[in-house]
Amino acid sequence: MLEQFKRFVVEESLINPKEDSILLATSGGVDSVVLAHLFAAANYRFAIAHCNFQLRGEESDGDAQFVKQLAAEFDVPYYSTTFSTLAESRATGVSIQMVARTLRYDWLNLLCESDNFAYLATAHHINDSIETSLFNLTKGCGIRGLHGILPKRKQLIRPLLFAHKAMILDYAKEKGIKYREDSSNVSVKYTRNKIRHQVIPPLQEINPNLETTFQGNFQRFREVEYLYEQAIAQLKSNICHQNGEKIEINRELLRQCVTPYSLLYELLNPLGFNQDQINDLIKQPNVEGGGIFSSKTHRLLRTDLNLVVEPIPKGEKKRKNFKIESMRGTWTDSDCDISLSFELIEHTPETQEQIDEGRDSPWVALFNLQEIKQPLYLRRWKEGDTFQPLGMGGKHKKVNKLFKDKKVNRFDREKIWILTDADDRIMWVVGMRVDERFSKWGQYLYKIKVNKL
Numbered sequence: 001m002l003e004q005f006k007r008f009v010v011e012e013s014l015i016n017p018k019e020d021s022i023l024l025a026t027s028g029g030v031d032s033v034v035l036a037h038l039f040a041a042a043n044y045r046f047a048i049a050h051c052n053f054q055l056r057g058e059e060s061d062g063d064a065q066f067v068k069q070l071a072a073e074f075d076v077p078y079y080s081t082t083f084s085t086l087a088e089s090r091a092t093g094v095s096i097q098m099v100a101r102t103l104r105y106d107w108l109n110l111l112c113e114s115d116n117f118a119y120l121a122t123a124h125h126i127n128d129s130i131e132t133s134l135f136n137l138t139k140g141c142g143i144r145g146l147h148g149i150l151p152k153r154k155q156l157i158r159p160l161l162f163a164h165k166a167m168i169l170d171y172a173k174e175k176g177i178k179y180r181e182d183s184s185n186v187s188v189k190y191t192r193n194k195i196r197h198q199v200i201p202p203l204q205e206i207n208p209n210l211e212t213t214f215q216g217n218f219q220r221f222r223e224v225e226y227l228y229e230q231a232i233a234q235l236k237s238n239i240c241h242q243n244g245e246k247i248e249i250n251r252e253l254l255r256q257c258v259t260p261y262s263l264l265y266e267l268l269n270p271l272g273f274n275q276d277q278i279n280d281l282i283k284q285p286n287v288e289g290g291g292i293f294s295s296k297t298h299r300l301l302r303t304d305l306n307l308v309v310e311p312i313p314k315g316e317k318k319r320k321n322f323k324i325e326s327m328r329g330t331w332t333d334s335d336c337d338i339s340l341s342f343e344l345i346e347h348t349p350e351t352q353e354q355i356d357e358g359r360d361s362p363w364v365a366l367f368n369l370q371e372i373k374q375p376l377y378l379r380r381w382k383e384g385d386t387f388q389p390l391g392m393g394g395k396h397k398k399v400n401k402l403f404k405d406k407k408v409n410r411f412d413r414e415k416i417w418i419l420t421d422a423d424d425r426i427m428w429v430v431g432m433r434v435d436e437r438f439s440k441w442g443q444y445l446y447k448i449k450v451n452k453l
Contacts, residue, residue: 023120036070050081054085120156121157126165133148239254290303320335378419388436392436
């Protein structure tokens with residue numbers, strides 16, 4: 001088994017045996033103890049770390065003492081910690097297993113960082129990988145849930161994934177390796193134990209070579225996953241447009257896609273959208289725009305043309321109104337994403353070039369000084385806003401209608417600024433249209449430029 005272990009480490013490029021120092025997560029059970037013996041026999045540099053979750057009373061304390069003695073036997077550094085796991089579970093409402101897992105990995109990862117360990121090694125083996133795959137399949141998963149436990153993921157390595165449980169037990173017996181038995185492993189109140197004791201044995205009756213078969217399956221699943229990710233990447237490039245944090249998914253191209261669910265799942269699930277929401281979007285391919293879907297971190301707007309996804313705005317500053325006391329120089333505010341620069345120009349033939357400069361830009365506007373009642377205000381659009389757009393002969397128009405005409409979706413409407421005078425008369429739907437009342441030529445004109453911050 002030692003030669004298989006060393007060969008697996010090399011084939012999977014898990015560590016550099018000559019340079020890397022590895023932290024072994026060691027519970028005291030047969031798997032982690034055998035892993036420590038294999039590291040020692042292979043002359044790899046390692047340290048041992050143990051977590052006492054205080055869930056089995058004296059038995060837990062005995063595990064901690066055993067692992068401490070094991071580290072002394074190998075003359076390697078030993079790290080230990082104790083967690084109030086049950087209290088943490090009750091306080092957070094999270095299951096004991098999940099709390100223990102989070103506490104364990106948080107602590108181990110901190111150790112790796114603080115003491116410069118190249119990798120963290122756990123003693124997961126092929127049977128653990130089978131249990132994980134069956135658990136994921138039962139609960140519902142994508143292709144990534146089927147590949148089992150990976151030998152290497154960033155700083156985490158699993159050097160025993162070549163071995164099944166029987167091999168590990170046989171090696172321990174052959175070498176006379178002592179280890180601790182965890183009494184909780186026989187309880188079927190935990191889901192994984194139920195899979196281990198009640199699901200896998202009948203499968204082994206059907207296929208006595210279950211471990212070998214699954215090893216082959218995992219290899220094929222990983223290769224299929226690679227092809228799947230390549231195809232998804234190609235589809236994303238064809239169907240999506242990303243502008244900063246905003247994603248636009250073309251609905252027509254999505255309808256034409258032969259795998260719309262998989263594509264949408266890969267786009268939206270990482271942003272927190274669930275399967276039911278994704279199914280609703282797929283099952284209603286021709287519904288008109290207007291629907292909004294939300295996850296904890298993002299929101300999705302279904303327009304007539306696209307599915308528009310963006311992060312949920314944080315804080316109240318998005319709705320803040322800004323008072324602009326002075327129309328001189330440049331106005332800025334740390335809570336606002338634009339700044340305004342003001343230039344007062346006397347309208348003469350000599351200044352015409354100065355007046356005309358930049359007028360083609362939607363971010364530049366000219367206003368008659370005499371028509372403006374100061375101070376000015378900068379705010380977001382609100383329902384019921386009306387103004388008299390330049391070129392409409394003094395007719396009123398709702399700002400909302402302007403948005404519809406310009407096909408501005410509901411998310412983008414929230415980001416458009418409205419510039420008003422002291423009487424809340426709209427002077428400018430910034431970046432879109434100015435009001436005719438403020439645009440009559442006079443002796444003095446204010447030229448306002450918008451800069452995005």
